[in-house]
Amino acid sequence: MxxxxxxxxxxxxxxxxxxxxxxxxxxxxxxxxxxxxxxxxxxxxxxxxxxxxxxxxxxxxxxxxxxxxxxxxxxxxxxxxxxxxxxxxxxxxxxxxxxxxxxxxxxxxxxxxxxxxxxxxxxxxxxxxxxxxxxxxxxxxxxxxxxxxxxxxxxxxxxxDRLELPFEFLPQAFTLGELQACCEAMLGRHLDKSSFRRRLDERNLLEAVEGQMRTGAFRPAQLYRRRCP
Amino acid sequence: MxxxxxxxxxxxxxxxxxxxxxxxxxxxxxxxxxxxxxxxxxxxxxxxxxxxxxxxxxxxxxxxxxxxxxxxxxxxxxxxxxxxxxxxxxxxxxxxxxxxxxxxxxxxxxxxxxxxxxxxxxxxxxxxxxxxxxxxxxxxxxxxxxxxxxxxxxxxxxxxDRLELPFEFLPQAFTLGELQACCEAMLGRHLDKSSFRRRLDERNLLEAVEGQMRTGAFRPAQLYRRRCP
DNA sequence: GGGCATAGTTGCGATGTGCTACTAAGTGGT
DNA sequence: ACCACTTAGTAGCACATCGCAACTATGCCC
Known part of the structure; x- marks a missing residue:
């Protein structure tokens, strides 16, 4: 050897x-x-x-x-x-x-x-x-x-899955719906809206951009941004 | 460049x-x-x-x-x-x-x-x-x-944590107490006996070696082995 | 036989999460 | 004016997981 x-x-x-x-x-x-x-x-x-x-x-x-x-x-x-x-x-x-x-x-x-x-x-x-x-x-x-x-x-x-969020794919300010759709695209499966949101705010990952809404064809949505990482 | x-x-x-x-x-x-x-x-x-x-x-x-x-x-x-x-x-x-x-x-x-x-x-x-x-x-x-x-x-x-068990450190047949002690040593913290066992048999990771017990100073313990991986 | 240490089980409560259903707020068509 | 439609956002319940505490069981030893 x-x-x-x-x-x-x-x-x-x-x-x-x-x-x-x-x-x-x-x-x-x-x-x-x-x-x-x-x-x-x-x-x-x-x-x-x-x-x-x-x-x-x-x-x-x-x-x-x-x-x-x-x-x-x-x-x-x-x-x-x-x-x-x-x-x-x-x-x-x-x-x-x-x-x-x-x-x-x-x-x-x-x-x-x-x-x-x-x-x-x-x-x-x-x-x-x-x-x-x-x-x-x-x-x-x-x-x-x-x-x-x-x-x-x-x-x-x-x-x-562990809610390490893909901010790379999102604008500075985004709606929870956009964030969820992005995560769903990455996972290739559906996520439940209410538990997704509950998990997000239990972890304090986001902060609302006060007063700012995304307005579109339907009901306006609150904009959020990443909380100081 | x-x-x-x-x-x-x-x-x-x-x-x-x-x-x-x-x-x-x-x-x-x-x-x-x-x-x-x-x-x-x-x-x-x-x-x-x-x-x-x-x-x-x-x-x-x-x-x-x-x-x-x-x-x-x-x-x-x-x-x-x-x-x-x-x-x-x-x-x-x-x-x-x-x-x-x-x-x-x-x-x-x-x-x-x-x-x-x-x-x-x-x-x-x-x-x-x-x-x-x-x-x-x-x-x-x-x-x-x-x-x-x-x-x-x-x-x-x-x-x-995910119950990928350290069979490397155990004999072919072992008691649940020995397995738990080994996991505790690796994690450096205490594990709860009852939930540890519950998690083990929900996942079907082990099988009892029928009739075989570890006898020692106290109550004998059932021996288990890894279920055909 | 009783103490003791370990084996093994049971029940409860806290937590996390999915499902369903509900309300809210805009647009656009009639 | 009103309603259908779509998305935003919330509330309640069921279920699974898991930590904790208490309990029973079983052997050895004095």
Missing amino acids: PKSPEDTMPTSGRHEMPFTRIEIVVLSVIEGRLGVLLGRRAQAPYQGRWALPGGVLRIDQDKDLDAAARRVGIERLGVELPYLRQLTAIGGRSRDPRAPWTLSVIYRALVPFEAIDPNPGKRLEALKWVAADEAAADARLAFDHAERIGGALEVTRGEI | PKSPEDTMPTSGRHEMPFTRIEIVVLSVIEGRLGVLLGRRAQAPYQGRWALPGGVLRIDQDKDLDAAARRVGIERLGVELPYLRQLTAIGGRSRDPRAPWTLSVIYRALVPFEAIDPNPGKRLEALKWVAADEAAADARLAFDHAERIGGALEVTRGEI
Whole structure:
């Protein structure tokens, strides 16, 4: 058995290191449904297939993993991704035929879909929004990305269940109806109005914007905003 | 802004990759308390300080990250770690002065403390068990390991709260009292006997080993085992 | 046989949450 | 003027979960 003491010096090149990437599961609510952003691969492997946007970790540029994910978001999508959360790391042989061993750190971002221009220029390939649940079950996606999307959905829905609210998808001031519809879109299921509201104000998560109402075709609704987090 | 298209070929050496390690938070229940296994560092940095056991990812040996964690467990601790769970990845500049950029994938293992011999031989440095809550608050630990231990505790206690039971720490057949004591040790707080039992059998997690009782100084107790998982 | 420590059960009350039903307040059609 | 319609917002009840306290049961030991 090879010796491998704790203090093996990480002299550069002593051991080969994995080819390390960042992949981002970008979620948004579009027309009442949760969508995920995919990019079409221009080259092999999986040429022409849809995949999560991602990029190579650049240790010369990135201060840490979070910074790497932010840079990848800007370079590949043209947007700052403010609400990044790391989900997991996946690594192994033969994940990507271009390198003997690859490691991907998976992030999740929540971004209003209008913020991303699907065709910003030549250096970015085609992007599209896809219904998240279908993407998670779509075996045709590149690599193991369908599974990664499934993991992101589970985590994200857990957050909504625990009333970690998706303010990213809402205007500064919003009605309780809008908030509920947004949560329902993310969960993919109906929520009960009265218990949703009871849970909200037991937790003191919101404050009413006094005097301000959303007026529309029907009865005006009180506007709320996030209580100083 | 540098171009960084999706399909940058991972030609080995085109970009420098981070020095990648595995660190393992090994937890056990010892004398009614949750403990974590630490090793004393033999060399700089943090020479003489206590740290999580870990090792370098070896892409020539390890099929994937989980396999790397298993190998590190065997090489550094002399045990198979069957219940490994990946927690997170941490990476950045200046985490470890020996390399410009390091990435650590953190695992958690649950192992009965008797399974690990603190002094198995020369190639392993001194190991010791420390009360987990104290280690999580101990700023003297090497690197950011105290914080990692805190994260492991949070995840592990969440599992117990959701009644993902720590069979790793129990014999094949055990009493409900033993199970409850084990959970209490892990959570660091008291559990109510009657509601603990109610929750257990609502979920059908256990089955009685018919006719078998644990006899001791007092009233014998029914033995249970895990219901076919 | 009685004390004692653990095993195991029962009942109650507090809490959280889903369901149903209700009232309120606007628009727009007749 | 009135009513249908739609959304906003509230109230009451049923049910499940769970903590707490009290109780019974059963063995060992003195």
